[in-house]
Amino acid sequence: MSDVTLAGVSRWYGNVVAVNDVSMTLGPGVTGLLGPNGAGKTTVLHMMAGFLAPSRGTVTIDGAPTWRNPSVYKGLGLVSEREAVHDFLTAREFLLVSARLHRLPDPEAAARRALELVEMTDAQDRRIGTYSKGMRQRTRVAGALVHDPQVLLLDEPFNGMDPRQRLHMMELLHRLGAAGRTILFSSHILEEVEQVSGTVQVIVAGRLAASGDYRAIRRLMSNRPHVFAIHSTDDRRLAVALMGQASVTGVEIDRAGLTVRAGDYGSFTRALPKIALAQGIRVRRLLPSDESLESVFSYLVEA
């Protein structure tokens, strides 16, 4: 188990502040690093990977600083956005090289294990130049896993992958996280981040806007009423009954059904079933409209 900690970290380039006073701790499991383009996600990843020094504050893995500390790479694997792989090597050769560079005691076994993890065993003896984008990506992930690191950092790991490859990669990350590794990956595709893990760190304009489980983050946004779409056997009567609730701030009705805004999530969600039953109305659909990671993210960016 490893922890990655940023303490009061800022990074500037002359007058440009890329990262502004960010403090976060990543523990075991998968965390999504989110933010608009240019918000500073890649800078944060590079500082965690020891490629950049923070202008202020400390970036540590299990207490050891990442900057100018090559020993940290024993336990750290990195898949960055742009790095290239040598086309003339096969996946197996590439992993062997990586394993040897890490001075692993049994490079062959390590390479084999890594290939199995990313499910590239069948194609391992073909040259990387013949691979599709998704296969290259998997090879690079294998390269970051060959030394069995506790911490894995990935910058847009799904880029270019087709749907099946994405599903496999999501499963892989989920498995690795469940096994206790500390994984951070950045992505713009929020539906996928939601599926892999609900834990996020959101960076907006260089600052840390929110951390933790996105559902809990949503609950904290008390100034934004929770919006629900409801469809029942008698929407209008239900609407009238709901309007009588203190937790309900607004009700809209149209052909698709009811849209309810609730200021108090807890009260409303407990009250709705009881009210419906009392009125003899059958609720056929209750769907939260702004509870998804996409909604939470857009609220955070707006704020």
Added chain:
Amino acid sequence: MSDAAGVIHDIGYQRYVGPRLGRGYVFKSLYVHGLRTAFGLGRSAKAKIFPWFVLGVVFLTGVILAAVKAQVPDAGVTYTAFVDMMAWLVVFFVAVVAPELVSRDLRAGVLPLYFSRPLRRSDYAYAKLVALATAVWLLLGGPQLVMFLVAAFSADTMKQFWTEVGDVGQGMLYAVLWAAVFAGIGLLVASLTGKRAFAAGGIVAVFLMTTPIVGVVSVMPSQTAQDLALLFSPASLVFGVGVWLFGSPDGNDSIGPFGPLYLAVTIGIVAGCVALLQARYRKVASS
């Protein structure tokens, strides 16, 4: 009594029902665009510096030579000799402009946008080629026109005037040959890479590195070899054709009986460049 009325105009998406012009218009547009690019028109000031510098040099030279000839009729150079003088400057011009015309497009990845349009792949190549050739011809022919005008107005007799016309005609034709060969080779080399510096270097290399071959062959003991020496570099090749068609400027160069061969090789090279350009863009479009 008037009632207040209001109108909401439709500024939504409009379909286009106007004319869609054909191949000729598209070709002409790309050609004009290429010609403008060659001289930096419609681009930043930086893009204008080199082409206008070259333009300035050739015209200045032309004007000076024209003035000299006006004063001292036997001094000065013939039109064809003027073209020979400017040749190396033109190589540099091509080395800078050809990459601007095609390497830029390759680098930016713009070609799929062109080729997903009715424009034919070969038309793209031809339009760029003709634009570059026109630019080179303007460089070599424009000053000649100035020289001709000065000479024509200072001619004393009709006979002199018509001689001038004949001479400038030769010079213009000679300029066309240079333009075709330089543009063909230059554009072909530039089309091979998206990096402008490489392309420029490549073009200069093709012209420069073939020169020693000419030198070596021209000192061989055989007269035939010496006559054929000029074949081995593009610049000297065209010079050789000029020698055959218009006579040697200083009477020293000889290509023996091989004049038609020189012309044939010149035409062959131009045709070869055109074919290779076509093949190159065919490959790029489908890759």
Added chain:
Amino acid sequence: MTLIATESLTKTYGGRVTALSDLTVSVDPGIVGLVGANGAGKSTLIKILLGLLAPTSGRARVLDLDPTVDAAAVRARVGYMPEHESLSPDLSAAEFVTHLGRMSGLPRTAARERASEALRHVGLYEERYRQIGGYSTGMKQRVKLAQALVHDPDLLLLDEPTNGLDPAGRDAMLALIHRIGNEFGISVVVCSHLLGEVERICDSLIAIDGGRLLRSDNISAMTTVTDVLAVEVSEGTDLLAARLDLLGLSVRRDGRLLLVPLEDDATYDRILAAVAELDLPLHRLDQRRHRVAELFATREVTHV
């Protein structure tokens, strides 16, 4: 009128790599998602449709024209938005799109006007005179879209239009594509790896796997309701599961959700009653729908 029709379309490169294999599809007007194709299959199909590549065997028709015979006519009516970088950094958006408008045969004034309008429709009106080199990714994607619209095509081919965009940018681009497909009257083919966005804006779908047709269907047919109810409470999931079990409903757990077979309408009431009795906060209750992702969930890993 069928938008695109292929018949046993096959393309092999050098006899070794098969990009497309015996593909037979028929696409109706609307917004169509093209998914699953790995790089070779997708770009090969696009090139064949644009008449830039000849198929090894089989036929294709676009807007009722044969691209191997009438390539220029096809390209005059199609707008293409490539996936990769394809803009000249030293031109302004207005100049760039105008130039390409003329390359499509529009007379000079019309090209200029339509370029301006196209840029306005994609939301780039204010910035159109700035050099493209200084644009953000989102703005560059919009310029690519504008040049595809400038000549008023009947069909748009968009290759990964949300590539590189952040969530807000993706939203905006998807909304724009939706508008184009529904309000402008232009059919759109969207190539995407993101099934979520395909479900969101497309009317129909073509899924290609390893060069072969996996599925060609309407999105609505692929996202029909199942007879399973999904119930989510933000606390007390185990309690509720136990209670529903007691009530004789067979409950399955899927993360935070409880899945209950929908036997009849009374199931809704029984669930609601259980939640009310246990005083649990009800977060969600609805019939599960099939998802497009199911198409890809069960097979082995691709090696292409």
